[in-house]
Amino acid sequence: MKNEETKQIRNLILDMDGVLWRGDTPMPGLAAFFDTLRELGIGFVLATNNATKTAVQYSAKLAGFGVEIPPGQIVTSAEATAAFLQTQYPPKTAVYAVGEQGLHDALTTHQFHLINYKEAMHENGDIPLVVVGFNRHVTYKDLAAAARLIHRGARFIGTNPDVSFPSEYGPLPGAGASLAFLQAATGIEPLIIGKPGPILFQEAMHRLNGTTANTIMVGDRLNTDIAGAQKAGLKAALVLSGITRPEHLATSTIKPDFIFADITDLANYLQGEKTAVSTHKKS
Amino acid sequence: MKNEETKQIRNLILDMDGVLWRGDTPMPGLAAFFDTLRELGIGFVLATNNATKTAVQYSAKLAGFGVEIPPGQIVTSAEATAAFLQTQYPPKTAVYAVGEQGLHDALTTHQFHLINYKEAMHENGDIPLVVVGFNRHVTYKDLAAAARLIHRGARFIGTNPDVSFPSEYGPLPGAGASLAFLQAATGIEPLIIGKPGPILFQEAMHRLNGTTANTIMVGDRLNTDIAGAQKAGLKAALVLSGITRPEHLATSTIKPDFIFADITDLANYLQGEKTAVSTHKKS
Numbered sequence: 001m002k003n004e005e006t007k008q009i010r011n012l013i014l015d016m017d018g019v020l021w022r023g024d025t026p027m028p029g030l031a032a033f034f035d036t037l038r039e040l041g042i043g044f045v046l047a048t049n050n051a052t053k054t055a056v057q058y059s060a061k062l063a064g065f066g067v068e069i070p071p072g073q074i075v076t077s078a079e080a081t082a083a084f085l086q087t088q089y090p091p092k093t094a095v096y097a098v099g100e101q102g103l104h105d106a107l108t109t110h111q112f113h114l115i116n117y118k119e120a121m122h123e124n125g126d127i128p129l130v131v132v133g134f135n136r137h138v139t140y141k142d143l144a145a146a147a148r149l150i151h152r153g154a155r156f157i158g159t160n161p162d163v164s165f166p167s168e169y170g171p172l173p174g175a176g177a178s179l180a181f182l183q184a185a186t187g188i189e190p191l192i193i194g195k196p197g198p199i200l201f202q203e204a205m206h207r208l209n210g211t212t213a214n215t216i217m218v219g220d221r222l223n224t225d226i227a228g229a230q231k232a233g234l235k236a237a238l239v240l241s242g243i244t245r246p247e248h249l250a251t252s253t254i255k256p257d258f259i260f261a262d263i264t265d266l267a268n269y270l271q272g273e274k275t276a277v278s279t280h281k282k283s
Numbered sequence: 284m285k286n287e288e289t290k291q292i293r294n295l296i297l298d299m300d301g302v303l304w305r306g307d308t309p310m311p312g313l314a315a316f317f318d319t320l321r322e323l324g325i326g327f328v329l330a331t332n333n334a335t336k337t338a339v340q341y342s343a344k345l346a347g348f349g350v351e352i353p354p355g356q357i358v359t360s361a362e363a364t365a366a367f368l369q370t371q372y373p374p375k376t377a378v379y380a381v382g383e384q385g386l387h388d389a390l391t392t393h394q395f396h397l398i399n400y401k402e403a404m405h406e407n408g409d410i411p412l413v414v415v416g417f418n419r420h421v422t423y424k425d426l427a428a429a430a431r432l433i434h435r436g437a438r439f440i441g442t443n444p445d446v447s448f449p450s451e452y453g454p455l456p457g458a459g460a461s462l463a464f465l466q467a468a469t470g471i472e473p474l475i476i477g478k479p480g481p482i483l484f485q486e487a488m489h490r491l492n493g494t495t496a497n498t499i500m501v502g503d504r505l506n507t508d509i510a511g512a513q514k515a516g517l518k519a520a521l522v523l524s525g526i527t528r529p530e531h532l533a534t535s536t537i538k539p540d541f542i543f544a545d546i547t548d549l550a551n552y553l554q555g556e557k558t559a560v561s562t563h564k565k566s
Contacts, residue, residue, distance in 0.1 A: 136427075138422070179467075182456075182460070184462075187446075
């Protein structure tokens with residue numbers, strides 16, 4: 001017994017960490033949640049700012065939780081970066097990438113030609129692109145080569161803006177810190193693909209073949225998932241199973257369109273069993 | 284035959300690269316310049332933002348050019364950092380340093396206790412200081428450990444703010460780029476010791492036992508040497524033997540108190556043989 005509101009929801013863009021799992025632990029009801037989406041015929045794409053892993057690796061992680069999701073339904077910021085750039089540059093375009101396997105794989109899959117450090121430091125021709133993502137092994141040399149090419153006119157692209165991420169040691173520097181290093185060194189601001197910018201959402205929408213009227217972004221972070229989706233014209237649902245606590249929500253100027261305790265709560269809503277707290281709808 | 288103006292000059296703070304040498308080439312008249320200063324009884328200290336070399340290494344470089352200057356008359360930003368911090372912390376204070384030999388030597392000479400990466404990542408006690416300078420071998424791990432300690436409350440000190448420096452490959456990232464990385468990752472702004480801030484100048488003044496009335500800063504960079512010295516209350520002399528071209532000077536809002544072609548021109552002025560173009564004096 002669905003109400004009119006739920007019937008409008010045809011597609012979901014799902015953030016992963018804090019929504020589908022926490023670290024290496026799946027959220028309760030994870031498999032049942034995807035069963036519900038498939039029963040209801042609701043399309044979905046998984047979207048993350050993390051550019052270090054490939055879609056194949058995420059698909060394998062989900063399989064380990066008993067959920068089969070093909071890599072084509074998983075968009076990392078590295079995937080979105082490569083897909084976005086492919087619309088603007090011919091095949092075999094040379095790219096200097098500072099990142100991990102997720103970024104390198106995404107760029108080669110999208111037919112870019114990766115150049116190495118030596119080429120980056122000695123190349124006197126035209127290298128049109130520098131793409132920078134998180135890399136826990138990044139060195140001064142890697143960043144110096146990137147700075148050199150940016151100085152020489154290469155376009156400066158960042159996979160995602162996250163300046164830090166939680167770890168067992170406390171918050172550690174993220175991709176955004178390397179972007180700040182290069183922006184300081186070159187005076188050039190990067191184009192950033194990931195949330196809260198619109199390009200990652202646009203790539204997810206493209207794969208869903210969805211419209212802003214029938215697609216909802218589901219995430220656990222107010223300033224990236226929720227604010228970014230709303231800025232991109234999407235409705236946004238906050239789940240309280242991740243980083244955002246109810247008290248943050250109360251004091252934030254960012255107002256989700258829907259609020260759910262977790263994905264089980266969302267599944268119940270989609271089945272028409274309850275009506276979500278809808279902050280925008282109510283006002 | 285000195286005029287009154289030159290008689291007031293009792294001390295010089297001398298920037299090095301672009302003033303005393305260019306790369307590995309001494310400026311013409313280098314030895315004669317120091318002979319003149321000694322004949323006239325003018326005190327001097329050499330001061331640089333470069334924190335990678337030690338004062339002993341600079342002294343050796345000058346010896347190679349036929350000029351004997353003891354290390355005590357050479358202040359790097361690493362030396363100034365260590366001397367400044369020594370006035371505020373007891374001996375054996377623990378410091379996590381991200382830098383090269385110049386920084387490590389300066390800190391240990393000033394009785395600080397350097398901790399290594401492993402200690403920085405696992406230390407749960409109180410590490411009060413993180414000091415960051417240029418390091419051409421810096422890695423993500425080094426910076427992550429620094430970020431962790433800054434997050435935990437360590438004071439964040441930068442040796443110098445230079446975001447880039449010239450090289451055969453073009454401009455490469457300087458200490459300021461690593462500071463930007465850590466500022467982005469932690470949200471904390473560093474206290475920066477080197478030019479154009481006042482602390483390096485203050486350390487040089489301290490060694491000269493000089494006053495702002497009788498000491499002149501001599502440098503080749505408008506935005507660091509000249510603007511910084513003037514902000515610290517010193518008069519500033521620009522030499523045109525380094526990075527600043529006459530056309531830059533014409534369009535800059537920064538106005539040196541004196542302008543000289545090079546150190547030979549300055550030596551002639553100090554001997555009273557000519558009157559320098561004095562922009563402030565004339566206005």
